[in-house]
């Protein structure tokens with residue numbers, strides 16, 4: 018397994034480190050436009066692998082040649098949010114970066130699976146998918162894994178139970194109109210509606226929607242990266258170990274959940290081929306309405322791209 022990570026910033030370098038720590042690949046390539054940074058961070062991670070007893074090799078570069086024949090390429094290149102910015106404010110700068118990165122990846126690794134991480138996530142996944150000319154199972158956006166992790170963490174904090182007991186899922190766009198599904202949020206199989214009053218559940222859902230912004234505000238200069246990197250690593254693990262794992266990810270829809278020609282977060286099964294299938298969930302009218310609203314928001318972003 019060979020994994021390329023584009024962007025050696027906070028998210029990219031942290032994901033590289035996690036992938037190396039867990040020895041999820043033979044080779045990891047970290048690439049960035051800034052000279053020295055991917056090389057320096059890779060050397061640092063390589064040396065940490067000596068302590069972790071990981072045999073994964075990691076190399077830093079500013080050009081794509083040594084990325085050739087990667088099995089997975091993760092795009093984290095772009096600018097992050099600053100306080101007061103929405104993910105959507107990043108679109109013009111990041112679209113160009115994501116499209117150029119996609120073209121380079123495709124040129125050197127025509128059979129890889131692309132994981133898109135750069136924000137605004139759904140529009141960037143769409144841009145990468147369209148410009149890759151890959152089948153849709155090989156271009157997957159990292160959004161719902163992170164949003165779901167945030168929701169699970171907040172339920173965990175609220176109830177003071179083991180994270181292993183918690184199941185949850187968040188669908189829709191990776192933005193303010195994301196759709197956390199209360200119906201599918203359980204603790205040891207018990208619906209959270211049996212464990213928490215409505216106003217507390219509403220507060221947790223709202224905190225999940227603002228989960229990224231809360232961290233942007235606290236950091237003051239940049240956005241979250243530990244949980245995004247852990248989310249990337251979980252997706253990489255599902256692919257390289259062919260786990261057939263069901264997780265919420267952003268993929269190109271062709272009529273599923275009532276939408277077409279758009280990339281949105283839905284439950285999918287992931288394995289060595291990338292997305293194996295979209296898992297159909299019958300949404301309630303209220304959930305479908307929230308999902309449609311989220312789709313409208315993403316569609317207006319995609320229109321800005323075009």
Ligand code: APR
Pocket residue numbers: 023024025026027028029048049050051093094095096097098107111114117118134135136137239240241242245
């Ligand atoms: N090719 C490769 N790397 C690039 C390019 C490019 N064309 N353009 C920018 N970069 C690099 C920058 O040099 C920087 O090292 O992308 C990196 C981005 O890192 P950070 O600024 O630390 O941003 P980060 O927190 O990692 O977020 C990256 O992920 O979660 C999203 O919203 C976030 O869109 C943002 C992305």
